[in-house]
Amino acid sequence: MKPENINFFEKVYEVARQIPVGRVTSYGAIAKYLGTARSARMVGWAMNGVNSGNSKNNTQDVPAHRVVNRKGLLTGKHHFDGTNLMQQLLENEGIEVVDNQIVEFEKHFWDPFKELGADI
């Protein structure tokens, strides 16, 4: 096993967990924060493990619904239990979602570098 890889996943969960309510971020932002900007796919894959009911991290601790692609489109909503679950969760937090897309995504965008600080 490679501890570094595990750190990557753990870091993704940690960052996603720190996302405040009513805010959203993109896979690329997290990936970039971790130093693997080109590996944004892995971030999404990590989320897949979250939904799958991983050992210590689960959807309750890691709000994957607050993580969307760079366009603010709910690309991963299909992976959720229901089809509208992701959108429902976002709307529940006060985020407007239309046609699987977050309204004013830039306004709700949560930048880990700016909020957490580029202290990696």
Add this chain to the structure above:
DNA sequence: GGCGTGACTTGAA
């Protein structure tokens, strides 16, 4: 052990 897919992003034509 090899090939393809995947919740993405960025860059170049």
Add this chain to the structure above:
DNA sequence: ATTCAAGCCACGC
């Protein structure tokens, strides 16, 4: 301005 292509790493068959 838009469209196409490549890159990244992990997991499944």
